[in-house]
Amino acid sequence: METKLPKLVRISIVGLGxxxxxxxxxxxxxxEEITRKYGIDLKIVGVADLPGAVVDENGLSEDAIxxxxxxxxAEDMTTLDMIxxxxxxxxxxxxxxxxxxxxxxxxxxxxxxxSDRHVVTSNKGPLALQYVKLMDLAASRGKELKFEASVxxxxxxxxxxxxxxxxxxxxxxxxxxxxxxxxxxTRMREEKLPYEHVLKEAQERGIAETxxxxxxxxxxxxxxxxxxxxxxxxxxxxxxxVEVAGITEITSEALKLADDAGYVIKLIGEVxxxxxxxxxxxxxxxxxKDDPLNVGGTLNVATIKTDLAGDITVxxxxxxxxxxxxxxxxxxxxxxx
Amino acid sequence: xxxxxxIELTDIPGQLVxxxxxxxxxxxxxxxxxxxRDKKTPSGRIPVQLTLEIEEQGLNRLVERLKERDVNVVxxxxxxxxxxxxxxxxxxxxxxxxxxxxDSIDSTGFAEVVELSLSMPGVDKKSSASVTLSAxxxxxxxxxxxxxxxxxxxxxIMIIPSI
Numbered sequence: 363m364e365t366k367l368p369k370l371v372r373i374s375i376v377g378l379g380x381x382x383x384x385x386x387x388x389x390x391x392x393x394e395e396i397t398r399k400y401g402i403d404l405k406i407v408g409v410a411d412l413p414g415a416v417v418d419e420n421g422l423s424e425d426a427i428x429x430x431x432x433x434x435x436a437e438d439m440t441t442l443d444m445i446x447x448x449x450x451x452x453x454x455x456x457x458x459x460x461x462x463x464x465x466x467x468x469x470x471x472x473x474x475x476x477s478d479r480h481v482v483t484s485n486k487g488p489l490a491l492q493y494v495k496l497m498d499l500a501a502s503r504g505k506e507l508k509f510e511a512s513v514x515x516x517x518x519x520x521x522x523x524x525x526x527x528x529x530x531x532x533x534x535x536x537x538x539x540x541x542x543x544x545x546x547x548t549r550m551r552e553e554k555l556p557y558e559h560v561l562k563e564a565q566e567r568g569i570a571e572t573x574x575x576x577x578x579x580x581x582x583x584x585x586x587x588x589x590x591x592x593x594x595x596x597x598x599x600x601x602x603x604v605e606v607a608g609i610t611e612i613t614s615e616a617l618k619l620a621d622d623a624g625y626v627i628k629l630i631g632e633v634x635x636x637x638x639x640x641x642x643x644x645x646x647x648x649x650x651k652d653d654p655l656n657v658g659g660t661l662n663v664a665t666i667k668t669d670l671a672g673d674i675t676v677x678x679x680x681x682x683x684x685x686x687x688x689x690x691x692x693x694x695x696x697x698x699x
Numbered sequence: 700x701x702x703x704x705x706i707e708l709t710d711i712p713g714q715l716v717x718x719x720x721x722x723x724x725x726x727x728x729x730x731x732x733x734x735x736r737d738k739k740t741p742s743g744r745i746p747v748q749l750t751l752e753i754e755e756q757g758l759n760r761l762v763e764r765l766k767e768r769d770v771n772v773v774x775x776x777x778x779x780x781x782x783x784x785x786x787x788x789x790x791x792x793x794x795x796x797x798x799x800x801x802d803s804i805d806s807t808g809f810a811e812v813v814e815l816s817l818s819m820p821g822v823d824k825k826s827s828a829s830v831t832l833s834a835x836x837x838x839x840x841x842x843x844x845x846x847x848x849x850x851x852x853x854x855x856i857m858i859i860p861s862i
Contacts, residue, residue: 536862611857615818616787616827620859622816623785623829630862648787648861655862 377457384683484511517678537664727753790856810843
């Protein structure tokens with residue numbers, strides 16, 4: 363009897379922060395299952411971080427990745443040399459988001475596509491700044507550029523719209539795309555505490571960063587909206603086109619007044635197809651308590667308004683290394699289905 | 700036009716149907732009927748509260764026809780402002796001339812501020828308020844929100860509309 367050999371898919375991971383390390387872990391954890399279910403054999407042949415890259419064409423072990431990350435072993439080559447010269451199929455780009463110029467992620471992605479490799483990324487910066495250029499390059503090379511992890515973490519939006527809701531016209535998407543803001547507003551309402559107090563608590567719990575401004579000023583949500591506007595609505599917009607307000611001015615008294623009238627306050631990102639009454643904005647909004655967008659804690663949620671299916675709402679974990687890695691893994695498998 | 704109307708029927712069977720028939724005959728639309736069979740007026744009649752939609756010119760004829768059928772019309776209320784929404788304001792609401800803020804809506808003629816709750820935690824702290832706007836229609840309500848947004852933006856007050 364003839365057994366079909368699984369297809370070898372060699373991967374490099376650029377950026378060994380939470381998400382990149384999470385991707386390495388889920389690939390290790392799920393390897394056999396993925397081979398069995400999808401007929402592909404995932405092998406991590408290179409990882410890169412600030413100092414450069416380590417590579418092994420036979421696959422890097424958990425130990426080898428850990429030693430490189432902790433600085434015990436030196437780099438074999440530069441990150442760009444690894445992307446260009448090491449034989450592999452997919453570059454997973456998970457360096458931190460930079461919305462000023464998109465670097466270093468932008469160069470990584472451009473180099474990977476020019477080297478005829480597929481790219482799966484969680485990095486919002488390059489997508490928010492150079493979406494059209496990147497997608498055109500990928501198309502001209504016949505390669506995929508996938509980025510489900512960049513919006514809503516584990517919560518599927520992009521593939522949900524492109525695959526499962528294919529044939530539907532998408533009218534608008536609105537939702538909570540930042541778990542930190544949702545946590546702060548939820549706690550302020552529940553505990554009747556002022557903003558500064560809850561922010562401190564969120565920082566102590568690792569939910570808010572030391573410099574929380576990207577989250578609380580609404581910028582993170584705005585960048586994600588730009589990605590949705592470009593990828594789902596073909597709107598050709600960038601970060602500067604978004605009307606942005608954050609949550610720093612919200613008072614516990616306002617939350618109480620909203621509560622009395624049957625509402626909660628949430629930081630809502632909203633985007634539609636453009637044209638008349640076009641919308642691309644991030645702002646605190648009143649949400650009726652019985653609306654599906656009223657989810658608490660650090661959860662993300664999005665309601666997708668469609669012309670055939672009506673409203674579809676997805677809820678999921680927006681952050682966390684394994685959750686984001688879940689979206690990266692789905693994108694990887696999606697390339698070979 | 701939306702109308703609320705209190706009428707009184709004589710206490711014999713079939714009177715309610717008799718009273719409602721002219722509404723549809725005149726092209727009106729009954730929105731609700733509150734018929735309290737167990738409550739009687741001092742004169743022994745049955746009170747009924749109606750809410751209906753009817754053209755303004757049809758209203759006088761409706762009242763005439765009800766009288767012809769021995770139905771007493773005791774009150775007619777025109778509910779002009781049909782659409783409402785709540786918004787929150789955060790900022791120095793009172794000291795930036797709250798009267799003028801409200802007047803920017805009330806002076807439109809098509810919308811009003813019908814409710815306002817204010818929370819003032821301290822003299823130098825920002826106040827929060829919930830404001831209910833009512834308008835004669837959906838478009839007018841939207842326009843009222845735009846006007847309020849422009850008015851409070853100039854005063855450095857944050858506005859939080861509903862989704």
